[in-house]
Amino acid sequence: MLSRSYAIAQPEQAAVRRLGSLARLSESELRRIADAAAQARYFPARTEIVREGAEPARPTLLLRGWVAHQRILPDGRRQIVGFTLAGELFGRSWSCQHSALTSQVALDNVVLCTAPEAEHGSGLSLAYDKERLAHRLQLIDNVTRLGRMDARERVCDLLLELLERLQRSGEAEGNTFAMPLTQECFADALGLTPVHLNRTLQACRRSGDLSWRSGRVTLHDPAGLARNLGRKRNRLQRGDAI
Amino acid sequence: MLSRSYAIAQPEQAAVRRLGSLARLSESELRRIADAAAQARYFPARTEIVREGAEPARPTLLLRGWVAHQRILPDGRRQIVGFTLAGELFGRSWSCQHSALTSQVALDNVVLCTAPEAEHGSGLSLAYDKERLAHRLQLIDNVTRLGRMDARERVCDLLLELLERLQRSGEAEGNTFAMPLTQECFADALGLTPVHLNRTLQACRRSGDLSWRSGRVTLHDPAGLARNLGRKRNRLQRGDAI
DNA sequence: GATGAATTATAACAAATATTAGAGTTGCTG
Protein backbone atom coordinates (compact mmCIF):
# COMPACT_ATOMS: atom_id res chain seq x y z
CA MET A 1 0.00 0.00 0.00
CA LEU A 2 1.28 3.39 -0.93
CA SER A 3 1.72 6.03 1.70
CA ARG A 4 -0.50 9.00 0.95
CA SER A 5 2.03 11.75 0.52
CA TYR A 6 4.25 9.71 -1.79
CA ALA A 7 1.33 8.26 -3.78
CA ILE A 8 0.02 11.67 -4.75
CA ALA A 9 2.98 13.96 -5.10
CA GLN A 10 4.98 12.05 -7.74
CA PRO A 11 2.43 10.95 -10.35
CA GLU A 12 0.47 14.17 -10.07
CA GLN A 13 3.39 16.04 -11.56
CA ALA A 14 3.50 13.66 -14.53
CA ALA A 15 -0.25 14.01 -15.05
CA VAL A 16 -0.07 17.78 -15.04
CA ARG A 17 2.96 17.71 -17.32
CA ARG A 18 1.04 15.54 -19.79
CA LEU A 19 -2.09 17.70 -19.80
CA GLY A 20 0.13 20.72 -20.24
CA SER A 21 1.61 19.11 -23.34
CA LEU A 22 -1.88 18.99 -24.87
CA ALA A 23 -2.73 22.65 -24.30
CA ARG A 24 -1.45 25.71 -22.49
CA LEU A 25 -2.95 25.66 -19.00
CA SER A 26 -3.44 28.72 -16.81
CA GLU A 27 -2.08 28.99 -13.27
CA SER A 28 -5.55 28.52 -11.82
CA GLU A 29 -6.14 25.44 -13.96
CA LEU A 30 -2.88 23.92 -12.76
CA ARG A 31 -3.89 24.62 -9.17
CA ARG A 32 -7.28 22.97 -9.68
CA ILE A 33 -5.63 19.87 -11.09
CA ALA A 34 -3.34 19.72 -8.08
CA ASP A 35 -6.35 20.11 -5.79
CA ALA A 36 -8.17 17.31 -7.57
CA ALA A 37 -5.12 15.05 -7.37
CA ALA A 38 -5.03 15.54 -3.62
CA GLN A 39 -8.42 13.80 -3.46
CA ALA A 40 -7.00 10.67 -5.08
CA ARG A 41 -8.73 7.28 -4.94
CA TYR A 42 -6.96 3.95 -5.00
CA PHE A 43 -7.97 0.73 -6.82
CA PRO A 44 -5.95 -2.46 -6.44
CA ALA A 45 -5.02 -4.52 -9.51
CA ARG A 46 -7.86 -6.40 -11.22
CA THR A 47 -10.52 -4.25 -9.58
CA GLU A 48 -13.51 -3.03 -11.54
CA ILE A 49 -13.70 0.77 -11.50
CA VAL A 50 -16.93 1.16 -13.50
CA ARG A 51 -19.15 -1.62 -14.79
CA GLU A 52 -20.54 -1.47 -18.33
CA GLY A 53 -24.02 0.02 -18.28
CA ALA A 54 -23.59 1.53 -14.82
CA GLU A 55 -23.99 5.20 -14.06
CA PRO A 56 -20.56 6.33 -15.25
CA ALA A 57 -17.94 8.11 -13.20
CA ARG A 58 -17.14 11.77 -13.74
CA PRO A 59 -14.27 12.56 -16.12
CA THR A 60 -11.24 11.05 -14.47
CA LEU A 61 -7.52 11.73 -14.47
CA LEU A 62 -5.38 8.62 -14.12
CA LEU A 63 -2.46 9.44 -11.84
CA ARG A 64 -0.81 6.04 -11.69
CA GLY A 65 -1.25 2.66 -13.35
CA TRP A 66 -3.14 1.42 -16.41
CA VAL A 67 -6.90 1.06 -16.96
CA ALA A 68 -8.52 -1.26 -19.54
CA HIS A 69 -11.86 -0.56 -21.20
CA GLN A 70 -13.53 -3.84 -22.04
CA ARG A 71 -16.61 -5.66 -23.20
CA ILE A 72 -17.61 -9.14 -22.02
CA LEU A 73 -19.77 -11.32 -24.30
CA PRO A 74 -22.47 -13.47 -22.67
CA ASP A 75 -20.34 -16.63 -22.96
CA GLY A 76 -17.41 -14.95 -21.22
CA ARG A 77 -15.28 -13.93 -24.18
CA ARG A 78 -13.52 -10.69 -23.35
CA GLN A 79 -12.40 -7.90 -25.67
CA ILE A 80 -10.34 -5.01 -24.42
CA VAL A 81 -11.27 -2.07 -26.65
CA GLY A 82 -8.75 0.44 -25.30
CA PHE A 83 -6.34 1.44 -22.58
CA THR A 84 -5.83 4.53 -20.48
CA LEU A 85 -2.27 5.04 -19.26
CA ALA A 86 -1.01 7.07 -16.32
CA GLY A 87 -1.32 10.78 -17.03
CA GLU A 88 -4.24 10.34 -19.44
CA LEU A 89 -7.93 11.11 -18.97
CA PHE A 90 -10.85 8.75 -19.26
CA GLY A 91 -14.48 8.56 -18.30
CA ARG A 92 -16.38 10.69 -20.75
CA SER A 93 -15.02 9.12 -23.91
CA TRP A 94 -15.99 5.65 -22.82
CA SER A 95 -19.40 6.67 -21.48
CA CYS A 96 -22.45 8.63 -22.27
CA GLN A 97 -24.34 10.63 -19.71
CA HIS A 98 -26.49 7.70 -18.66
CA SER A 99 -24.39 4.58 -18.90
CA ALA A 100 -20.83 3.46 -19.38
CA LEU A 101 -20.22 1.95 -22.83
CA THR A 102 -17.51 -0.36 -21.48
CA SER A 103 -16.43 -1.71 -18.11
CA GLN A 104 -13.30 -0.12 -16.83
CA VAL A 105 -10.88 -2.21 -14.82
CA ALA A 106 -7.58 -1.53 -13.08
CA LEU A 107 -4.79 -3.54 -14.71
CA ASP A 108 -2.37 -2.84 -11.91
CA ASN A 109 -2.53 -0.73 -8.79
CA VAL A 110 -4.27 2.43 -9.88
CA VAL A 111 -4.49 5.91 -8.43
CA LEU A 112 -7.01 8.29 -9.95
CA CYS A 113 -8.92 11.47 -9.24
CA THR A 114 -11.94 13.27 -10.59
CA ALA A 115 -10.83 15.75 -13.23
CA PRO A 116 -11.74 19.39 -12.59
CA GLU A 117 -14.57 20.97 -14.55
CA ALA A 118 -13.33 22.93 -17.55
CA GLU A 119 -14.89 26.15 -18.75
CA HIS A 120 -15.99 26.14 -22.36
CA GLY A 121 -13.07 27.23 -24.54
CA SER A 122 -10.45 27.14 -21.78
CA GLY A 123 -7.07 25.44 -22.06
CA LEU A 124 -8.28 22.60 -19.90
CA SER A 125 -11.32 22.13 -22.08
CA LEU A 126 -9.06 21.99 -25.13
CA ALA A 127 -6.93 19.34 -23.43
CA TYR A 128 -10.07 17.30 -22.75
CA ASP A 129 -11.18 17.59 -26.36
CA LYS A 130 -7.79 16.38 -27.52
CA GLU A 131 -7.98 13.45 -25.18
CA ARG A 132 -11.31 12.44 -26.66
CA LEU A 133 -9.87 12.76 -30.13
CA ALA A 134 -6.98 10.53 -29.07
CA HIS A 135 -9.49 7.93 -27.85
CA ARG A 136 -11.27 7.96 -31.18
CA LEU A 137 -7.95 7.51 -32.94
CA GLN A 138 -7.20 4.61 -30.62
CA LEU A 139 -10.50 2.95 -31.57
CA ILE A 140 -9.99 3.43 -35.31
CA ASP A 141 -6.47 1.98 -35.08
CA ASN A 142 -7.90 -0.90 -33.11
CA VAL A 143 -10.50 -1.73 -35.76
CA THR A 144 -7.87 -1.70 -38.48
CA ARG A 145 -5.54 -3.84 -36.41
CA LEU A 146 -8.15 -6.46 -35.61
CA GLY A 147 -9.76 -6.49 -39.03
CA ARG A 148 -6.76 -6.54 -41.32
CA MET A 149 -3.55 -7.47 -39.50
CA ASP A 150 -2.21 -10.91 -38.67
CA ALA A 151 -0.94 -11.90 -35.24
CA ARG A 152 2.63 -10.60 -35.60
CA GLU A 153 1.45 -7.29 -37.03
CA ARG A 154 -1.10 -6.84 -34.26
CA VAL A 155 1.47 -7.46 -31.55
CA CYS A 156 4.01 -5.05 -32.98
CA ASP A 157 1.47 -2.38 -33.85
CA LEU A 158 -0.10 -2.26 -30.40
CA LEU A 159 3.27 -2.31 -28.64
CA LEU A 160 4.34 0.57 -30.88
CA GLU A 161 1.23 2.53 -29.95
CA LEU A 162 1.87 1.97 -26.25
CA LEU A 163 5.54 2.94 -26.59
CA GLU A 164 4.63 6.16 -28.39
CA ARG A 165 2.09 7.12 -25.74
CA LEU A 166 4.45 6.35 -22.89
CA GLN A 167 7.24 8.31 -24.55
CA ARG A 168 4.87 11.26 -24.85
CA SER A 169 4.25 11.29 -21.10
CA GLY A 170 7.88 10.56 -20.29
CA GLU A 171 7.27 7.09 -18.87
CA ALA A 172 9.44 5.17 -21.32
CA GLU A 173 13.21 4.79 -21.05
CA GLY A 174 14.34 4.96 -24.64
CA ASN A 175 12.54 2.11 -26.41
CA THR A 176 11.81 0.24 -23.19
CA PHE A 177 8.76 0.46 -20.98
CA ALA A 178 7.19 -1.27 -18.01
CA MET A 179 4.44 -3.66 -19.15
CA PRO A 180 1.97 -4.38 -16.35
CA LEU A 181 -0.18 -6.66 -18.55
CA THR A 182 -0.20 -10.39 -18.40
CA GLN A 183 0.04 -12.16 -21.76
CA GLU A 184 -3.52 -13.39 -21.33
CA CYS A 185 -4.70 -9.81 -20.93
CA PHE A 186 -2.67 -8.59 -23.89
CA ALA A 187 -4.23 -11.38 -25.97
CA ASP A 188 -7.68 -10.08 -25.04
CA ALA A 189 -6.74 -6.71 -26.49
CA LEU A 190 -5.45 -8.26 -29.72
CA GLY A 191 -8.28 -10.69 -30.38
CA LEU A 192 -5.94 -13.67 -30.02
CA THR A 193 -5.79 -16.66 -27.70
CA PRO A 194 -3.06 -16.60 -25.06
CA VAL A 195 -1.38 -19.61 -26.64
CA HIS A 196 -1.21 -18.02 -30.04
CA LEU A 197 -0.04 -14.72 -28.61
CA ASN A 198 2.75 -16.55 -26.79
CA ARG A 199 3.82 -18.35 -29.98
CA THR A 200 3.81 -15.03 -31.81
CA LEU A 201 5.89 -13.34 -29.11
CA GLN A 202 8.49 -16.10 -29.37
CA ALA A 203 8.65 -15.54 -33.11
CA CYS A 204 9.06 -11.80 -32.61
CA ARG A 205 11.85 -12.38 -30.13
CA ARG A 206 13.65 -14.78 -32.46
CA SER A 207 13.36 -12.34 -35.34
CA GLY A 208 14.85 -9.64 -33.12
CA ASP A 209 11.82 -7.33 -33.15
CA LEU A 210 11.39 -7.11 -29.40
CA SER A 211 12.12 -8.45 -25.97
CA TRP A 212 9.56 -8.91 -23.20
CA ARG A 213 10.89 -10.20 -19.91
CA SER A 214 9.82 -9.73 -16.32
CA GLY A 215 7.38 -6.95 -17.08
CA ARG A 216 9.61 -4.90 -19.36
CA VAL A 217 9.17 -4.56 -23.10
CA THR A 218 11.81 -3.28 -25.51
CA LEU A 219 11.21 -2.60 -29.19
CA HIS A 220 14.57 -2.89 -30.89
CA ASP A 221 13.77 -0.78 -33.96
CA PRO A 222 10.50 1.11 -33.49
CA ALA A 223 11.02 3.32 -36.54
CA GLY A 224 11.67 0.34 -38.78
CA LEU A 225 8.67 -1.50 -37.40
CA ALA A 226 6.44 1.52 -37.89
CA ARG A 227 7.56 1.84 -41.49
CA ASN A 228 7.02 -1.87 -41.95
CA LEU A 229 3.48 -1.70 -40.60
CA GLY A 230 2.56 1.53 -42.35
CA ARG A 231 1.89 2.97 -38.93
CA LYS A 232 1.22 6.68 -39.21
CA ARG A 233 2.42 8.84 -36.41
CA ASN A 234 -0.95 10.51 -36.13
CA ARG A 235 0.27 13.18 -33.76
CA LEU A 236 -2.25 15.43 -32.16
CA GLN A 237 -1.43 19.02 -32.94
CA ARG A 238 -2.02 22.19 -31.08
CA GLY A 239 -5.57 23.24 -31.89
CA ASP A 240 -6.86 19.77 -32.76
CA ALA A 241 -10.15 18.98 -31.20
CA ILE A 242 -13.48 17.25 -31.47
CA MET B 1 -28.68 11.50 -62.60
CA LEU B 2 -31.25 12.87 -60.22
CA SER B 3 -33.16 15.97 -61.06
CA ARG B 4 -32.41 18.66 -58.56
CA SER B 5 -35.81 19.35 -57.11
CA TYR B 6 -36.57 15.67 -56.53
CA ALA B 7 -33.11 14.86 -55.19
CA ILE B 8 -33.39 17.41 -52.44
CA ALA B 9 -36.98 17.49 -51.39
CA GLN B 10 -37.49 13.84 -50.51
CA PRO B 11 -34.43 12.83 -48.52
CA GLU B 12 -34.22 16.17 -46.77
CA GLN B 13 -37.45 15.36 -44.97
CA ALA B 14 -36.04 12.04 -43.75
CA ALA B 15 -32.85 13.73 -42.58
CA VAL B 16 -34.75 16.36 -40.62
CA ARG B 17 -37.04 13.69 -39.18
CA ARG B 18 -34.03 11.72 -37.98
CA LEU B 19 -32.26 14.70 -36.38
CA GLY B 20 -35.53 15.59 -34.71
CA SER B 21 -35.66 12.12 -33.20
CA LEU B 22 -32.34 12.85 -31.49
CA ALA B 23 -33.36 16.15 -29.92
CA ARG B 24 -36.13 18.69 -29.97
CA LEU B 25 -35.29 21.20 -32.70
CA SER B 26 -36.58 24.74 -32.83
CA GLU B 27 -38.39 26.20 -35.84
CA SER B 28 -35.33 28.24 -36.79
CA GLU B 29 -33.09 25.19 -36.55
CA LEU B 30 -35.42 23.25 -38.84
CA ARG B 31 -35.34 26.10 -41.31
CA ARG B 32 -31.55 26.23 -41.26
CA ILE B 33 -31.37 22.51 -41.98
CA ALA B 34 -33.73 22.96 -44.92
CA ASP B 35 -31.59 25.85 -46.18
CA ALA B 36 -28.45 23.72 -45.91
CA ALA B 37 -30.13 20.83 -47.72
CA ALA B 38 -30.94 23.15 -50.62
CA GLN B 39 -27.17 23.53 -51.16
CA ALA B 40 -26.75 19.80 -51.67
CA ARG B 41 -23.69 18.27 -53.31
CA TYR B 42 -23.70 15.05 -55.28
CA PHE B 43 -21.09 12.25 -55.33
CA PRO B 44 -21.43 9.24 -57.64
CA ALA B 45 -20.88 5.72 -56.29
CA ARG B 46 -17.26 4.80 -55.44
CA THR B 47 -16.16 8.40 -55.29
CA GLU B 48 -13.83 9.61 -52.57
CA ILE B 49 -15.43 12.43 -50.56
CA VAL B 50 -12.51 13.11 -48.21
CA ARG B 51 -9.10 11.46 -48.26
CA GLU B 52 -7.46 10.34 -45.03
CA GLY B 53 -5.10 13.03 -43.76
CA ALA B 54 -6.65 15.73 -45.94
CA GLU B 55 -8.11 18.92 -44.59
CA PRO B 56 -11.45 17.51 -43.49
CA ALA B 57 -14.86 18.68 -44.63
CA ARG B 58 -17.18 20.64 -42.36
CA PRO B 59 -19.73 18.62 -40.37
CA THR B 60 -21.93 17.03 -42.97
CA LEU B 61 -25.50 15.79 -43.16
CA LEU B 62 -25.98 12.80 -45.44
CA LEU B 63 -29.24 13.25 -47.34
CA ARG B 64 -29.12 10.15 -49.50
CA GLY B 65 -26.96 7.05 -49.83
CA TRP B 66 -24.31 5.44 -47.66
CA VAL B 67 -20.77 6.60 -46.84
CA ALA B 68 -17.93 4.33 -45.68
CA HIS B 69 -15.10 5.47 -43.43
CA GLN B 70 -12.01 3.46 -44.23
CA ARG B 71 -8.30 2.96 -43.78
CA ILE B 72 -6.00 1.56 -46.47
CA LEU B 73 -2.79 -0.23 -45.44
CA PRO B 74 0.35 0.35 -47.55
CA ASP B 75 -0.04 -3.02 -49.29
CA GLY B 76 -3.63 -2.24 -50.26
CA ARG B 77 -5.56 -4.08 -47.56
CA ARG B 78 -8.69 -2.12 -46.77
CA GLN B 79 -10.62 -1.89 -43.51
CA ILE B 80 -13.93 -0.10 -43.32
CA VAL B 81 -14.16 1.23 -39.78
CA GLY B 82 -17.71 2.57 -39.93
CA PHE B 83 -20.66 3.62 -42.02
CA THR B 84 -22.82 6.72 -42.21
CA LEU B 85 -26.35 6.08 -43.48
CA ALA B 86 -28.79 8.52 -45.06
CA GLY B 87 -30.13 10.92 -42.43
CA GLU B 88 -27.03 10.67 -40.24
CA LEU B 89 -24.23 13.15 -39.66
CA PHE B 90 -20.54 12.66 -40.25
CA GLY B 91 -17.39 14.70 -40.63
CA ARG B 92 -16.40 15.80 -37.17
CA SER B 93 -16.41 12.37 -35.57
CA TRP B 94 -14.11 10.93 -38.18
CA SER B 95 -11.80 13.91 -38.28
CA CYS B 96 -9.90 16.31 -36.14
CA GLN B 97 -9.52 19.97 -36.97
CA HIS B 98 -6.41 19.42 -39.06
CA SER B 99 -6.80 16.09 -40.80
CA ALA B 100 -9.36 13.40 -41.52
CA LEU B 101 -8.70 10.23 -39.52
CA THR B 102 -10.19 8.05 -42.28
CA SER B 103 -10.98 8.40 -45.95
CA GLN B 104 -14.64 8.78 -46.64
CA VAL B 105 -16.07 7.24 -49.79
CA ALA B 106 -19.52 7.14 -51.36
CA LEU B 107 -20.80 3.55 -51.48
CA ASP B 108 -23.64 4.43 -53.79
CA ASN B 109 -24.91 7.67 -55.26
CA VAL B 110 -24.69 10.13 -52.42
CA VAL B 111 -26.31 13.49 -51.75
CA LEU B 112 -24.98 15.52 -48.83
CA CYS B 113 -24.88 19.04 -47.49
CA THR B 114 -22.86 20.97 -44.96
CA ALA B 115 -24.62 20.82 -41.61
CA PRO B 116 -25.58 24.18 -40.09
CA GLU B 117 -23.55 25.55 -37.19
CA ALA B 118 -25.13 24.79 -33.83
CA GLU B 119 -25.09 27.16 -30.90
CA HIS B 120 -23.61 25.76 -27.72
CA GLY B 121 -26.34 24.00 -25.75
CA SER B 122 -28.99 24.21 -28.48
CA GLY B 123 -31.16 21.31 -29.64
CA LEU B 124 -29.08 20.98 -32.78
CA SER B 125 -25.89 20.89 -30.76
CA LEU B 126 -27.39 18.12 -28.62
CA ALA B 127 -28.27 16.16 -31.75
CA TYR B 128 -24.67 16.52 -32.95
CA ASP B 129 -23.32 15.33 -29.61
CA LYS B 130 -25.56 12.28 -29.77
CA GLU B 131 -24.37 11.52 -33.25
CA ARG B 132 -20.77 11.56 -32.07
CA LEU B 133 -21.71 9.29 -29.19
CA ALA B 134 -23.36 6.93 -31.67
CA HIS B 135 -20.14 6.88 -33.71
CA ARG B 136 -18.12 5.96 -30.65
CA LEU B 137 -20.57 3.18 -29.89
CA GLN B 138 -20.23 1.99 -33.49
CA LEU B 139 -16.44 1.84 -33.11
CA ILE B 140 -16.57 -0.04 -29.81
CA ASP B 141 -19.03 -2.56 -31.26
CA ASN B 142 -16.73 -2.92 -34.22
CA VAL B 143 -13.70 -3.72 -32.08
CA THR B 144 -15.64 -6.37 -30.17
CA ARG B 145 -16.99 -7.86 -33.38
CA LEU B 146 -13.60 -8.09 -35.06
CA GLY B 147 -11.72 -9.19 -31.98
CA ARG B 148 -13.99 -11.81 -30.54
CA MET B 149 -16.65 -12.98 -33.01
CA ASP B 150 -16.37 -15.61 -35.74
CA ALA B 151 -17.51 -15.06 -39.31
CA ARG B 152 -21.18 -15.97 -38.83
CA GLU B 153 -21.48 -13.83 -35.71
CA ARG B 154 -19.83 -10.86 -37.41
CA VAL B 155 -22.17 -11.04 -40.39
CA CYS B 156 -25.32 -11.25 -38.27
CA ASP B 157 -24.19 -8.66 -35.76
CA LEU B 158 -23.35 -6.01 -38.36
CA LEU B 159 -26.53 -6.64 -40.35
CA LEU B 160 -28.47 -6.28 -37.11
CA GLU B 161 -26.78 -2.98 -36.40
CA LEU B 162 -27.59 -1.70 -39.87
CA LEU B 163 -31.21 -2.86 -39.61
CA GLU B 164 -31.64 -1.10 -36.27
CA ARG B 165 -30.22 2.15 -37.60
CA LEU B 166 -32.33 2.02 -40.74
CA GLN B 167 -35.44 1.27 -38.72
CA ARG B 168 -34.67 4.29 -36.56
CA SER B 169 -34.67 6.59 -39.58
CA GLY B 170 -37.63 4.85 -41.18
CA GLU B 171 -35.70 3.40 -44.12
CA ALA B 172 -36.38 -0.26 -43.40
CA GLU B 173 -39.55 -2.10 -44.40
CA GLY B 174 -40.12 -4.40 -41.48
CA ASN B 175 -37.01 -6.55 -41.24
CA THR B 176 -35.95 -5.85 -44.81
CA PHE B 177 -33.67 -3.11 -46.10
CA ALA B 178 -31.90 -2.07 -49.28
CA MET B 179 -28.24 -3.12 -49.18
CA PRO B 180 -26.11 -1.01 -51.53
CA LEU B 181 -22.89 -2.82 -50.58
CA THR B 182 -21.15 -5.37 -52.70
CA GLN B 183 -20.09 -8.53 -50.87
CA GLU B 184 -16.47 -7.55 -51.34
CA CYS B 185 -17.16 -4.26 -49.60
CA PHE B 186 -19.08 -5.89 -46.78
CA ALA B 187 -16.15 -8.27 -46.30
CA ASP B 188 -13.85 -5.27 -45.88
CA ALA B 189 -16.02 -4.07 -43.02
CA LEU B 190 -15.99 -7.48 -41.33
CA GLY B 191 -12.29 -8.27 -41.64
CA LEU B 192 -13.02 -11.27 -43.87
CA THR B 193 -12.09 -12.23 -47.41
CA PRO B 194 -14.89 -12.00 -49.99
CA VAL B 195 -14.74 -15.77 -50.51
CA HIS B 196 -15.18 -16.55 -46.85
CA LEU B 197 -17.92 -13.96 -46.48
CA ASN B 198 -19.77 -15.56 -49.37
CA ARG B 199 -19.49 -19.04 -47.84
CA THR B 200 -20.73 -17.64 -44.54
CA LEU B 201 -23.69 -15.93 -46.21
CA GLN B 202 -24.67 -19.23 -47.85
CA ALA B 203 -24.55 -20.91 -44.45
CA CYS B 204 -26.70 -18.15 -42.94
CA ARG B 205 -29.23 -18.52 -45.73
CA ARG B 206 -29.37 -22.28 -45.33
CA SER B 207 -29.86 -21.97 -41.58
CA GLY B 208 -32.71 -19.53 -42.20
CA ASP B 209 -31.10 -16.54 -40.50
CA LEU B 210 -31.34 -14.18 -43.45
CA SER B 211 -31.84 -13.65 -47.13
CA TRP B 212 -29.75 -11.32 -49.33
CA ARG B 213 -30.77 -11.13 -52.98
CA SER B 214 -30.52 -8.38 -55.57
CA GLY B 215 -29.59 -5.70 -53.09
CA ARG B 216 -32.18 -6.46 -50.44
CA VAL B 217 -31.43 -8.01 -47.04
CA THR B 218 -34.01 -9.59 -44.74
CA LEU B 219 -33.28 -10.78 -41.23
CA HIS B 220 -35.85 -13.44 -40.44
CA ASP B 221 -35.71 -13.20 -36.65
CA PRO B 222 -33.77 -10.11 -35.54
CA ALA B 223 -34.82 -10.41 -31.91
CA GLY B 224 -33.72 -14.03 -31.71
CA LEU B 225 -30.43 -13.23 -33.39
CA ALA B 226 -29.79 -10.31 -31.06
CA ARG B 227 -30.41 -12.52 -28.04
CA ASN B 228 -28.18 -15.16 -29.54
CA LEU B 229 -25.32 -12.70 -30.05
CA GLY B 230 -25.76 -10.93 -26.74
CA ARG B 231 -26.31 -7.76 -28.72
CA LYS B 232 -27.35 -4.97 -26.42
CA ARG B 233 -29.77 -2.46 -27.78
CA ASN B 234 -27.63 0.41 -26.59
CA ARG B 235 -30.25 3.00 -27.35
CA LEU B 236 -29.31 6.62 -27.13
CA GLN B 237 -31.55 8.37 -24.68
CA ARG B 238 -32.71 11.91 -24.44
CA GLY B 239 -29.96 13.86 -22.73
CA ASP B 240 -27.13 11.54 -23.69
CA ALA B 241 -24.10 13.33 -24.93
CA ILE B 242 -20.34 13.50 -25.20
C1' DG C 1 15.61 -20.98 0.51
C1' DA C 2 11.08 -23.99 0.15
C1' DT C 3 6.35 -24.13 -1.38
C1' DG C 4 2.49 -23.40 -4.13
C1' DA C 5 -0.07 -20.65 -7.38
C1' DA C 6 0.03 -18.11 -11.34
C1' DT C 7 2.12 -17.33 -15.48
C1' DT C 8 4.72 -18.59 -19.54
C1' DA C 9 6.28 -21.95 -22.88
C1' DT C 10 5.76 -26.01 -26.05
C1' DA C 11 3.70 -29.64 -28.70
C1' DA C 12 0.17 -32.21 -31.22
C1' DC C 13 -3.94 -31.87 -33.23
C1' DA C 14 -8.49 -29.55 -34.73
C1' DA C 15 -10.98 -25.86 -36.69
C1' DA C 16 -11.42 -21.56 -38.97
C1' DT C 17 -10.03 -18.64 -42.46
C1' DA C 18 -7.22 -17.45 -46.66
C1' DT C 19 -5.78 -18.42 -51.40
C1' DT C 20 -6.26 -19.70 -56.01
C1' DA C 21 -8.85 -20.92 -59.75
C1' DG C 22 -12.72 -21.24 -62.35
C1' DA C 23 -17.69 -21.65 -63.29
C1' DG C 24 -22.22 -19.46 -62.89
C1' DT C 25 -25.10 -15.30 -62.73
C1' DT C 26 -26.57 -10.74 -63.02
C1' DG C 27 -27.07 -6.45 -64.96
C1' DC C 28 -25.62 -2.91 -67.93
C1' DT C 29 -24.83 -1.19 -72.68
C1' DG C 30 -25.06 -1.14 -77.32
Next chain:
DNA sequence: CAGCAACTCTAATATTTGTTATAATTCATC
Protein backbone atom coordinates in the same frame (compact mmCIF):
# COMPACT_ATOMS: atom_id res chain seq x y z
C1' DC D 1 -31.21 -9.70 -77.19
C1' DA D 2 -25.96 -10.21 -77.56
C1' DG D 3 -21.88 -9.35 -75.38
C1' DC D 4 -19.25 -7.83 -71.77
C1' DA D 5 -17.94 -6.73 -67.16
C1' DA D 6 -18.80 -7.07 -62.59
C1' DC D 7 -20.26 -9.72 -59.22
C1' DT D 8 -21.48 -14.13 -56.94
C1' DC D 9 -20.81 -18.85 -56.04
C1' DT D 10 -18.11 -23.26 -55.45
C1' DA D 11 -14.30 -26.34 -54.81
C1' DA D 12 -9.58 -27.79 -53.62
C1' DT D 13 -5.82 -26.69 -51.07
C1' DA D 14 -2.73 -23.91 -47.97
C1' DT D 15 -2.12 -21.18 -43.99
C1' DT D 16 -3.36 -19.24 -39.84
C1' DT D 17 -5.41 -19.54 -35.62
C1' DG D 18 -7.72 -22.18 -31.87
C1' DT D 19 -7.83 -26.17 -28.51
C1' DT D 20 -6.19 -29.24 -25.25
C1' DA D 21 -2.76 -30.91 -22.50
C1' DT D 22 1.36 -30.66 -20.01
C1' DA D 23 5.92 -29.02 -18.78
C1' DA D 24 8.84 -25.24 -17.36
C1' DT D 25 9.38 -21.00 -15.19
C1' DT D 26 8.48 -17.10 -12.37
C1' DC D 27 6.73 -14.81 -8.40
C1' DA D 28 4.88 -14.03 -3.97
C1' DT D 29 4.69 -15.81 0.60
C1' DC D 30 6.15 -18.19 4.26
